[in-house]
Amino acid sequence: MSILVRRSNLIVPAVQERMIRWSWQRDADAVTIDLQDGTPAAEISRIRKTLRQSVALAGKAGAQVFVRVNAEYVYADSAAAAGPGLAGIVLPGAECADHVADASAILDDLERTHGIAPNSLEITPSIETGAGVWHVRETITATPRVKQVVIDEAALAASLGITQSADHDPLVYARGRLCIEATAAGVQPIAVADPMGTQTGQVSRDEMIQIATDSRNLGFKGMVCGHPSWIDAVNEAYTPAESLVDYYTQVREVFAQALAAGTAAAPFAGRMIDVPVDEWAKDVLAMSAACAARDAEKQAARQATDVWLDAHPWDQ
Amino acid sequence: MASTPRRLKRSGLTMPIVTPRFINNAWHRGCDFINMDLEDSVPPNLKDVARNLVRESIPVVNKGGSDAVCRINHDLMEADLNAAIWPGITQVNYPKAEYGHEIERMDEIITRLEAERGIRPGTVEIGANIETAVGVANAYEIVTASARVMDFGGAAGYDMSRDLGVEMFVSFDQFVYGKGEVELAARAAGREPHAAPFTPNITGSVSDPDRAFAEADAARKCGFRIGGGLHPAVVEPQIRGFASSDDEISDAQWVLQEYRKLARTGTTWVQIDVSTVDREGSPRPMGADSYLGRHRVIDRYEASRAEELLQWRDLCRERDEEKAEAVARVRASEAE
Incomplete structure (x- = not known):
């Protein structure tokens, strides 16, 4: 089975056309154009008119492009975005199977009318309330369109009456439940790169690598990035490091030798290597290869774009 | 089903049943139990050989008073139970438990084998180990699927790491939610939770006596009573850690x-x-x-x-x- 590599997902307010124009250059695995937060109601109709072009622009260097729709306008926002290059929608405030099933029915129609392959548009539920955390199992299993589920910590904190601070972590349970339920359902849990207490612009690259590494070690498979400067750190943290690849390459060799010698348990560097360690080593090496393939894919798309840009410099 | 006295499981060694020097020396290690492994430490081509060793190994490992228990393979459950349920076996450990129906099936087979092989009904307990996110999600259904499940835990370890895609040895408790769910399911069902609070182990050492003591001591103070390990050097520290001073x-x-x-x-x-x-x-x-x-x-x-x-x-x-x-x-x- 191929591995979905979507480490970084840059979220850009739909109203910030300049940011959208530059979003493709940031090497994000995905870009989400946000129609909900920060979009004045009066602007929405105007923005919808250019949404398809924005989607195409954001994806021209190989990023998968999502649109974060308004919970009240799932049809209108999705319809405005539907077209080539749209990977799916982010559904804010998802709390139950019906929310996702209703959105899925809308995408069924749009796929039909726009000649898009059936069931190809994804729905990423965004968990933003206590009810959303509690009902996450039914929410993410309502349709196979759900490949990822994201925890929006700022929204969740607001809905729970939590004052965000670096001193306390009131979302341990919510994150843990999301990771377990998503993994059990075969869905990727996605974190945010600005968890409790982190302020945009105040995070160093090293701190962001640590935040992303810790999230990966909770079971998350990627992060939503509210700032483009976080993308490189997130991509790096979610890509198996060279030292890890070397270590697990050796683990596989040691285990193969042990098997040849008639045992499936062997000591290596003070640890015990047996079947699950070898299986994990395979996973790490497969993930490393999948990340390299994704990076090559983006690189190729970017090179093609550069050629195209030379011919059309005004697009910059 | 007959009730059996509470079995203590403070310390135990898990060992490949195909390695004679481990099996032959296990009896004097002072463990509460010896876990003869048919699963991850046995290569696939030796599974049949391993099964044929269980019956004769029981009196070898339990002659020093340790309970003889056996870890079976998740995917070879029926054949492994058939090889493991003999007089002297007190528990079978079932890895990667994910659904209640798996445990119900085990209970049926064990009940039949106890009757056929002259074992007092209800003697053999099941240790159900959670090693996947699906298992955590179904924890209560699993622990309540049979009265034989007297040892219930996991939600940590290599398989769990792999399922979640996380590194095993990190400086924080990456399994805190799953362990909490599994412990609560065990407590709610009145069974013994098999768990330990988080103590950092970034070296991954399996033979460090000081760490073994600290972990057992912390586990006891958190209300846990089950231990176990892979190296003889951790047996005595575990016994000490689970004892009150x-x-x-x-x-x-x-x-x-x-x-x-x-x-x-x-x-x-x-x-x-x-x-x-x-x-x-x-x-x-x-x-x-x-x-x-x-x-x-x-x-x-x-x-x-x-x-x-x-x-x-x-x-x-x-x-x-x-x-x-x-x-x-x-x-x-x-x-x-």
């Missing part, structure tokens, strides 16, 4: 003494500054600088904690004597 025992006796005094007064609680209590007396409370603190409340909750502590001390003592006598018997017969 002399100071804790004296403290528990003091608590019960004060509680009896309290009961005669007709009040329900009293607070005592332990720094004013005669430190030479016996029983005596732990010092003001101990983890229990200086100002101690004596009430029925504290009395109940003290009672459990003393009962556990008695059970441990009884079990240690039982094993020591068994080892002495073997040594005496070998000397003849």
Whole structure:
């Protein structure tokens, strides 16, 4: 089975056309154009008119492009975005199977009318309330369109009456439940790169690598990035490091030798290597290869774009 | 189903059943149980060989008083149970438990094999281990699927790491939610949770006695009573870690003494500054600088904690004597 590599997902307010124009250059695995937060109601109709072009622009260097729709306008926002290059929608405030099933029915129609392959548009539920955390199992299993589920910590904190601070972590349970339920359902849990207490612009690259590494070690498979400067750190943290690849390459060799010698348990560097360690080593090496393939894919798309840009410099 | 006395599982060694030097030396390691592994430490091409070794290995590993238990393969459950359920086996450990129906099926097979092989009905317990997110999500259904499930835990370890895609040895508790869910399911079902609080182990060492002691001591203080490991060097520290210290025992006796005094007064609680209590007396409370603190409340909750502590001390003592006598018997017969 191929591995979905979507480490970084840059979220850009739909109203910030300049940011959208530059979003493709940031090497994000995905870009989400946000129609909900920060979009004045009066602007929405105007923005919808250019949404398809924005989607195409954001994806021209190989990023998968999502649109974060308004919970009240799932049809209108999705319809405005539907077209080539749209990977799916982010559904804010998802709390139950019906929310996702209703959105899925809308995408069924749009796929039909726009000649898009059936069931190809994804729905990423965004968990933003206590009810959303509690009902996450039914929410993410309502349709196979759900490949990822994201925890929006700022929204969740607001809905729970939590004052965000670096001193306390009131979302341990919510994150843990999301990771377990998503993994059990075969869905990727996605974190945010600005968890409790982190302020945009105040995070160093090293701190962001640590935040992303810790999230990966909770079971998350990627992060939503509210700032483009976080993308490189997130991509790096979610890509198996060279030292890890070397270590697990050796683990596989040691285990193969042990098997040849008639045992499936062997000591290596003070640890015990047996079947699950070898299986994990395979996973790490497969993930490393999948990340390299994704990076090559983006690189190729970017090179093609550069050629195209030379011919059309005004697009910059 | 017959009820069996509570089996202590403070320390145990898991070993590949196909490695004779491990199996032959297991009996004098002082473990409460020896876990003969048919699963991850046995190469696929030796699974048949391994199965054929279980029956003859039981009296080899349990002659020093350790319980003989067997870890079977998740995907080879029926064949492995058929090889493992013989007189002397007290528990089968089932890895990667994910659904209640798996445990129901195990119960049916074990019940039949007990009847066919002259084993008292209900003797063989099931240790169900959670090693995947699906298992955590279905924890309560799994632990309640059979009354034989008396040892329930996991939600940590290599397989869980792999399922979640996380590194095994990190500086924080990446499994805290899953372990909590599994423990609560076990507690709600009245079964023994097999768990430990987080103690950082970024080296991944399986033979560090100090770490083994610290982990067992922390586990006991969090209400857990089951241990186990891979290396003989951790057996004794685990036994020690799961035992209450002399100071804790004296403290528990003091608590019960004060509680009896309290009961005669007709009040329900009293607070005592332990720094004013005669430190030479016996029983005596732990010092003001101990983890229990200086100002101690004596009430029925504290009395109940003290009672459990003393009962556990008695059970441990009884079990240690039982094993020591068994080892002495073997040594005496070998000397003849």
